[in-house]
Amino acid sequence: MRHLISITDLTTEEIDSLIDTAEDIISRPEAYREVCKYKTLATLFFEPSTRTRLSFESAMLSLGGNVIGFSEAQSSSAAKGESVADTVRTVGCYADIIAMRHPKEGAPMVASAASTVPIINAGDGGHNHPTQTLTDLLTIRREFGRLDDFTIGFCGDLKFGRTVHSLITALSRYKGIKIVLISPEELKLPSYIKKDILQKNNIEYVHSTDLTAVMPMLDILYMTRVQRERFFNEDDYLRLRDSYILTPDKLAGAKSTLSIMHPLPRVNEISTEIDSDPRACYFRQVANGKFIRMALIMKLLEVGI
Amino acid sequence: MNVDSVRNGIVIDHIQAGKGMEIYKFLSLDSIESPVALLKNVQSRKLGKKDIIKIDGDIDIDLEVLGYIDPGITVNIIKDGTLAEKRHLELPETVTDVIRCKNPRCITSVEQGIKHIFKLTDRENRIYRCIYCESKAN
DSSP states (O other): OOBBBGGSSSOHHHHHHHHEEEEEEEHHHGTTTTTTTTTTEEEEEEOOOHHHHHHHHHHHTOOOOOEESSSSSSGGGGGGOOOHHHHHHHHHTSSSSEEEEEEEEHOOOOOOOHHHSSSEEEETTOOOOOOHHHHHHHHHHHHHSSSSSSEEESSSSTTTTTHHHHHHHHTTTSSSEEEEEEOOOGGGHHHIIIIIIIIITTTTTEEESSHHHGGGOSSSEEEEEOGGGGGOOOOOOOOHHHHGOOOOGGGGOTTOEEEOOSSOOSSSSBBBGGGGGTTBBBHHHHHHHHHHHHHHHHHHTTOOO | OOOOOOEEEEEEEEETTTTTHHHHHHHGGGGSSSOOOEEEEEEEEEEEEEEEEEEEOOOOOOOHHHHOTTOOOEEEEEEETEEEEEOOOOOOOOOEEOOOOOOTTTTTOOOOTTTOOOEEEETTEEEEEEEETOOOOO
């Protein structure tokens, strides 16, 4: 029995195979309509989420399966003090696979040790969110045609942004990746990720505080939100905020083939004027999330067409 | 200062000076029946000064804990007054229930009955990380 707790649980071949399956699902969804018939997915969301939970549920329903679960801790026995281990042991009696989001880091790992059915980490606090990374990788391959030999810029909160850390980790396995880190000094990528991931894998990277200046270099721009609560003082936040908001004028020097990605939800870091630009692919990215989750559910349930 | 030789037991040698008491506590040596000697600031050619713990009695020592606290330690097993075995310790790959994760966002802060496990991620810099949340041990 396999679980997915971190993106590093999957080999590069397995990631590529999941992406292949997702693309096949996109091209002929009818072939997959009943592959999970009589199977049940439990979505255990100990904290609220719109996209991830609905994406998992939609994925299972599109595979012909059933869905049970809860969308906040208050409506579960966790509110009575039940442990994560006991919750998944119980839910394993009703479901064939569990997708779990929990505010505490490492909760899905604890769940996987106790569970009798596969556990998918649907986000554990600020730690891991492997299905977002799979979504990002599928999006890059669909938008850009490959997963090697490109320059990707990560912009915004690179210090706390789990999606950024996870995607960098995944991309470090592919050849010819160049990374441009665009952030204020306060939100730079943590040094242990530079050392353990980028330097260890000989990934070429540069740091810049100026999004406009580096724009012409980029094949992919991965935007994240600069959050007010990450700053020690309001003045710094107000000073830096606008530098990392993507507006049409900042795209002036960008390649015509650029792909603009964002894990969403967006607040104001991408101007809505960009939405109609064909280079904006964040809503296509959302759609891809469902297909890669379908592929993952199939893999962990060991079912196929 | 004279301390009787150990007949059957363990001599924990080459402890970094000042760490002897920490090891004494970690091994819960205050609760064993056998004679125990903690020697502090003993002259050492190798270290300048060192601590030594002598235990005259057959007890199980958690070498994982010792290696984590001070990988330079040597453990001598004494049988019938002679050295039967000498073990040089090194940093263990994992340590279980020795240190606690201090990250308040870690699942170990709320889940009951969970083992606190740390994994060695950087031997050169002696960095251990919680296996659940990957926070650095400190």
